[in-house]
Amino acid sequence: MNTTTQDTDATLDxxxxxxxxxxxxxxxxxxxxxTTNHKDxxxxxxxxxxxxxxxxGAMALVIRAExxxxxxxxxxxxxxxxMTTVHGLIMVFGxxxxxxxxxxxxxxPLMIGAPDMxxxxxxxxxxxxxxxxxxxxxxxxxxxxxxxxxxxxxYAPLSTTYGPDSTALFVFSVHIMGISSIMxxxxxxxxxxxxxAPGMTWMKLPLFVWTWLIxxxxxxxxMPVLAGVVTMVLTDxxxxxxxxxxxxxxxxxxxxxxxxxxxxxxxxxxxxxxxxIVSSIVPAFSRKKLFGYSSMxxxxxxxxxxxxxxxxxxxxxxxxxxxxxxxxxxxxxxxAVPTGVKIFNWVATMWRGALTFETPMLFSLAxxxxxxxxxxxxxxxxxxxxxxxYHDTYFVVAHFHYVLVSGAVFSIMAAAYYWLPxxxxxxxxxxxxxxxxxxxxxxxxxxxxxxxxxxxAGMPRRIPDYALQFADINQIVSIGGFAFGLSxxxxxxxxxxxxxxxxxxxxxxxxxxxxLEWEVPSPAPYHTFSTxxxxx
Amino acid sequence: MSQSTQNRKLIxxxxxxxxxxxxxxxxxxxxYDVLCDALGINGKTNETAVTYKPxxxxxxxxxxxxxxxxxxxxxxWEFGPEVKRMQVHPGELIRTKFLATNNTGAxxxxxxxxxxxxGTGAAYFNxxxxxCFNQQTLMAHASAELPLIFYVDPDLPExxxxxxxxxxxxxxxxxxxxTGGSEQVKQDNQKTTKHSDFTARYSLGGGNxxxxxxx
Numbered sequence: 001m002n003t004t005t006q007d008t009d010a011t012l013d014x015x016x017x018x019x020x021x022x023x024x025x026x027x028x029x030x031x032x033x034x035t036t037n038h039k040d041x042x043x044x045x046x047x048x049x050x051x052x053x054x055x056x057g058a059m060a061l062v063i064r065a066e067x068x069x070x071x072x073x074x075x076x077x078x079x080x081x082x083m084t085t086v087h088g089l090i091m092v093f094g095x096x097x098x099x100x101x102x103x104x105x106x107x108x109p110l111m112i113g114a115p116d117m118x119x120x121x122x123x124x125x126x127x128x129x130x131x132x133x134x135x136x137x138x139x140x141x142x143x144x145x146x147x148x149x150x151x152x153x154x155y156a157p158l159s160t161t162y163g164p165d166s167t168a169l170f171v172f173s174v175h176i177m178g179i180s181s182i183m184x185x186x187x188x189x190x191x192x193x194x195x196x197a198p199g200m201t202w203m204k205l206p207l208f209v210w211t212w213l214i215x216x217x218x219x220x221x222x223m224p225v226l227a228g229v230v231t232m233v234l235t236d237x238x239x240x241x242x243x244x245x246x247x248x249x250x251x252x253x254x255x256x257x258x259x260x261x262x263x264x265x266x267x268x269x270x271x272x273x274x275x276x277i278v279s280s281i282v283p284a285f286s287r288k289k290l291f292g293y294s295s296m297x298x299x300x301x302x303x304x305x306x307x308x309x310x311x312x313x314x315x316x317x318x319x320x321x322x323x324x325x326x327x328x329x330x331x332x333x334x335x336a337v338p339t340g341v342k343i344f345n346w347v348a349t350m351w352r353g354a355l356t357f358e359t360p361m362l363f364s365l366a367x368x369x370x371x372x373x374x375x376x377x378x379x380x381x382x383x384x385x386x387x388x389x390y391h392d393t394y395f396v397v398a399h400f401h402y403v404l405v406s407g408a409v410f411s412i413m414a415a416a417y418y419w420l421p422x423x424x425x426x427x428x429x430x431x432x433x434x435x436x437x438x439x440x441x442x443x444x445x446x447x448x449x450x451x452x453x454x455x456x457a458g459m460p461r462r463i464p465d466y467a468l469q470f471a472d473i474n475q476i477v478s479i480g481g482f483a484f485g486l487s488x489x490x491x492x493x494x495x496x497x498x499x500x501x502x503x504x505x506x507x508x509x510x511x512x513x514x515x516l517e518w519e520v521p522s523p524a525p526y527h528t529f530s531t532x533x534x535x536x
Numbered sequence: 537m538s539q540s541t542q543n544r545k546l547i548x549x550x551x552x553x554x555x556x557x558x559x560x561x562x563x564x565x566x567x568y569d570v571l572c573d574a575l576g577i578n579g580k581t582n583e584t585a586v587t588y589k590p591x592x593x594x595x596x597x598x599x600x601x602x603x604x605x606x607x608x609x610x611x612x613w614e615f616g617p618e619v620k621r622m623q624v625h626p627g628e629l630i631r632t633k634f635l636a637t638n639n640t641g642a643x644x645x646x647x648x649x650x651x652x653x654x655g656t657g658a659a660y661f662n663x664x665x666x667x668c669f670n671q672q673t674l675m676a677h678a679s680a681e682l683p684l685i686f687y688v689d690p691d692l693p694e695x696x697x698x699x700x701x702x703x704x705x706x707x708x709x710x711x712x713x714x715t716g717g718s719e720q721v722k723q724d725n726q727k728t729t730k731h732s733d734f735t736a737r738y739s740l741g742g743g744n745x746x747x748x749x750x751x
Contacts, residue, residue, distance in 0.1 A: 118543055161609075186550045194542050224554050228561025240711055243565060246649045247706030253578065254568045258561060321577050321656055 025526050033128070036120030038105045039524060043423070044127050045102025046416070050492070052094030052134065053409075057485050059087040064481035067474050070466050080464035081149035082141060088152030092270065093177045094134050096404065099412045100273040101126075101184045104212050107419065108188060110517035110524065111206045113197025113533040118190040126183035133176035140166035140173075151462060153263065156244035156255040160236040171234040178223040185219035188212055197516070199535035203294060206515050210297050211276030214304045218265045218272075221308075226262040229255065253318050260311035268307045270404060272300055274371075274411035275342055278364045280515070281418050282346050285361035286353030287512035292345040299338035306335045316387045325384045332382035336375065343372055358510070359433040363414035366441050367407060374402030377452065392462075395455025401448045405484075413440075413491065420498050421505030425523030428498040436494060439487035446480030579655035581663060581701075588664045593627040594690045601688070604702040605634060611707040612639050613646060613674070618681075626690040634667065634682040634703065638674035645712045646672045646705050648682075653700045660689035661699055671708065 025031050025040065035041060062083045066074045075083070105123065109116055117123050141147035148170040150158035159167055192205070192213050205213075232255075235241040242248025244255045275296075283290040290296065312320060312328040320328075346368050355361070377399040381390050390396060413436075420428050450473045455461075459470045466474065508518035516535070520528045572578040601624055603617035614637040624630050638644050648668040652658035663669075667682035674680060688699065 119547070182554050186547060186554075189550060190543050190546050193546060194539055220550055220554050221557050224556075224558035225561040225564075228558050232562075232565075245706075246704065247647050247708050248711065251568070251578070254565065257568060258564050261564065262561075319579070319653070319655060321575075324577070 034124070036116070036124050037526060038109050038117045038120070038123065039423075039526065041117075041123050041127050042102045042104075042106030045098045045105060048127070048130060049095050049097075049099035049102060049412075050495075052090050052098070054488070054492075055138070056087050056090035056095055057488065059083045059090070061482060061485050063087065064478040066464055067466070068478040069475070070468055070471050072465055075464070077464045078146060078149055081151075081462065082147045084462050085148045085151050085154075086137065086141060089137065089148070089174075090134070091404070092152065092266070093174075093181075094130075096270045096408050096412070097181060098130060100212070100215070100270075101181075103208075103273065103277070103412070103415055103419075104184070104188055106423065107517060108191055108209055108212060109195070110422075110520065110528060111209050111515055112192060112195065112200050113516050113529045113535065114191060114195035115527065115530045115532075117187050118195055119187045122183050123187055126180045126187065129176050130180050133173040133180065136169050136176070137173040140164075140169040143169075153259060154230075154233060155259070156233060156236065156252045159233050160244055163233075163237060167237055168234060171230045174230045175227055178227045181219050181223045185216035185223075188216040189220075192216075197529065197532040197535050203297070204535065206276070207279035207290065207293070207296055207300075208273065208276035211272040211279075211300050214300050215269050215272045218269050218304055218307065222262040222265045222269075225258065226266075229258045229262065232258075253315070256315050256318065257312070260314045261308075263314065264311040265304070265307040267400075267403075268303055270408050271371075272303065274367065274408050275300060277411045277415040277418075278346060278367055279342075280513075281360050281364040281414055282349050282368075284418070284510050284513040285356050285358060285364075286350045287355075288349055288353040290345065291348035291351075292341070295341055296345055299341040302338040303335060306331060306338070310335065313382055313387070316384050317391045329382055329384045333379060336379055339375055343368060343375075354512075358417075359428070359430070359437055360414045360418035360510075362434075362437045362441075363410050363417065366437070367410045367414060370402055370406035370410065370444070374399055374404075374407055377402065390455065392460055393455035394451045394459045394461055397461050398448050398451035398455055401451070405448065406444050410440075410444075416491075416495070418510070419517070420495070421509040422517060422520075422522050422524055424499050424502075425505055426498050426500075426502035427505050427509065428494050429502065432490060432494050432497070436487060436490040439490065440484060443480050443483035443487055447477055447484050448480070450477050450480075576659035577655050579651040579653055579658045581650050581652055581658050581661055583669070585664050585666070585669060586662045588629050588662075588685075588687060591627045591690065593625045595625050597626055598623045599626060599688050599692065599696075600698040601630075602698065602700040603632070603634070604700060606702065606704045608704055608706065611646070611705060613637060613644070613705060613707075614639060615646075615648075615703075615705045624688055626688045626692055629664070629685065629687050631683065631685045633684060635679065636672060636674060636682055636705070637679040638677060641676045642709075643673065643675045644707060644709045646674065647708045648672070648703045648705045651702050651704070653702065654696060657692065657696045657699050660692040660696075661701065662687055662689060668703065671712070 025035070025037065032040065032044060035044075060083075062075060063080065066072075066080055105117060108114075137147070143166050145164040145166060147164065147166055148154065148159070150163055154163075154170070159170075192209055196205070232241070232243040236243050236245055236250070240248075242250040244250045244252045246252060279290055279296055309331045310328055312324060313332045316325055316328070357365075377395065381387055381396065381399055417428060417433060420426075454466075454470045454473045454477075457470065459466050505522040507521045509522065510518075516529075516533060517524075519533065572580065600621060602621045603619065605616045607613055607615050614635075616635060618633050618635060622630070622632070634648075636646065650663075650666070650668050652661050663684065663686045665683060665685035667684065672680065672682065692699075
């Protein structure tokens with residue numbers, strides 16, 4: 001069944017009633033600025049996210065260079081603090097989230113047999129306000145007094161009483177990022193709910209679509225809370241309110257409650273689409289159907305619901321009553337159950353499968369193993385009495401980098417390798433991609449695994465200097481950091497080479513792959529599924 | 537066109553959800569206070585005076601009460617309790633005081649914020665008089681004795697045998713300036729009327745708590 005209908009007149013298409021009355025894209029820069037095409041916007045998001053990944057990564061390298069030796073050598077502590085803060089903000093809001101939105105834009109319409117996203121003009125806006133948000137954030141680094149230096153969590157009173165003058169710019173940039181995310185999420189939900197091809201019932205949706213649908217609901221529920229809390233920081237700092245100022249009757253601990261009410265669902269926003277990606281790739285290279293499809297859907301939904309009940313596990317040391325600590329400890333541990341279901345299903349999918357190890361599969365396998373390591377250290381952190389020792393140490397840094405770098409980022413790379421042939425029409429350079437994988441795999445572990453040890457030994461996070469006994473491990477970590485950073489240039493090379501040329505890709509370059517996206521030719525034509533496909 | 541109607545309906549709902557969650561973020565602020573109050577969990581003590589009804593003093597039990605004073609950051613005042621630790625019987629009315637000195641050459645306004653540890657004991661620590669109920673204006677180089685009268689509720693759970701009352705003294709001179717309190721601050725050497733009720737109240741406490749009087 002070939003359902004490619006790129007030759008169909010686009011005016012029949014009920015949605016893309018814009019200026020694309022022809023098949024190909026318009027030429028020049030205006031194509032990208034005015035585009036309402038989901039594939040163009042997906043490409044923009046992905047490139048934007050990769051540029052942010054490199055900028056945020058460069059900041060991480062400043063941090064690792066400073067920590068290569070004990071003592072202060074390269075940057076002054078205030079700048080170090082700005083680096084840790086902006087590195088976190090850029091990686092969370094500039095790299096991981098836009099990468100997922102880019103993948104959603106490219107793949108969701110293709111996967112559900114829709115001609116485009118439901119709201120193409122809003123789609124254009126939700127991308128194009130992002131560069132301004134990050135321009136504002138990055139430019140604040142060059143202002144007098146410096147950029148945000150209070151950690152990406154911007155705890156009051158660090159951001160209110162003690163924040164730099166540029167804090168207002170930080171607040172506005174977060175507002176813009178939030179608006180962008182909410183618009184993106186609305187678009188995803190409307191697309192999935194209203195634009196599925198006939199026969200694409202809920203329980204036939206590819207898991208990437210399911211996980212994104214649930215992620216989009218999380219975004220709509222928590223991004224406004226983030227907007228609210230930054231607004232409170234803004235008025236506390238500049239308009240003499242006292243939300244978080246004890247002198248005026250406020251409470252700084254309340255900041256942490258509101259922030260983490262956003263912040264914990266946020267970490268699932270950054271991992272649920274990964275689960276969807278891995279659930280697409282593992283069956284493809286195991287040549288088996290995904291084991292336990294419906295349990296995957298329910299597990300994703302349970303994780304999303306539980307994510308609203310665990311926020312205070314970030315705050316065990318604030319002096320909560322025992323009952324509260326126990327509640328949040330058990331709820332946190334409960335999340336291991338649906339997550340365990342997912343890991344089990346991936347392993348069961350591979351069980352007795354005809355496995356091959358192409359680069360997307362390698363990244364997915366690394367994801368499963370390394371994300372599980374990050375999950376286990378998360379369970380250790382969930383144990384309230386133990387958390388008092390781990391809190392604010394490098395153990396926490398190791399934990400969340402395992403789930404975010406070797407978790408979320410690895411899954412994004414897996415996705416990029418998996419769908420690059422569909423996007424570009426060329427196969428990527430296999431040798432170079434394997435180099436990229438193995439260099440990344442080794443260096444990411446050299447980078448983050450030893451952090452567990454210095455953390456347990458008591459090295460605090462976010463401090464530009466450390467006690468002498470941590471020197472050796474920090475040197476190893478820094479070497480791993482630079483190796484990981486440089487390895488990502490290989491990825492850039494692979495992607496550019498793949499866009500420029502290479503072996504022509506078939507419509508379905510992966511033998512075991514399933515889904516509507518493989519029924520359109522490679523590269524995917526500018527307009528696809530103008531007539532909805534039949535889903536059996 | 538039914539699809540665009542459907543889309544519009546869904547967009548409306550989702551936007552409503554987003555706006556609602558923005559409101560919910562702000563609703564968390566009063567909700568937090570209500571919950572903390574109802575559960576008695578964040579160490580906040582009563583913000584207005586309670587009246588002491590003569591009650592049976594539990595002489596069989598002694599509770600340690602510790603006093604801690606903190607002056608954050610750049611607040612250039614000296615501030616501390618007269619007695620750092622005392623043993624009290626639950627139900628007994630206790631009078632003590634803190635001492636504050638403004639070491640600068642300018643009139644300043646301070647606000648003391650109390651907190652009791654353990655947090656679950658806060659509900660049993662009752663202040664009938666406290667300097668923290670009001671702002672403290674101290675003129676250049678002036679000192680004041682700040683009285684505190686309290687009792688520990690005899691219902692204090694058995695497992696709590698020490699209550700630590702901590703005061704953090706914040707400099708709110710700037711806030712008072714911006715909210716119109718500036719004239720008072722600037723009226724050097726003149727007793728202001730705003731705090732007269734404060735003075736009257738503390739005359740009962742026996743301490744010399746007249747604010748802003750150079751000595």
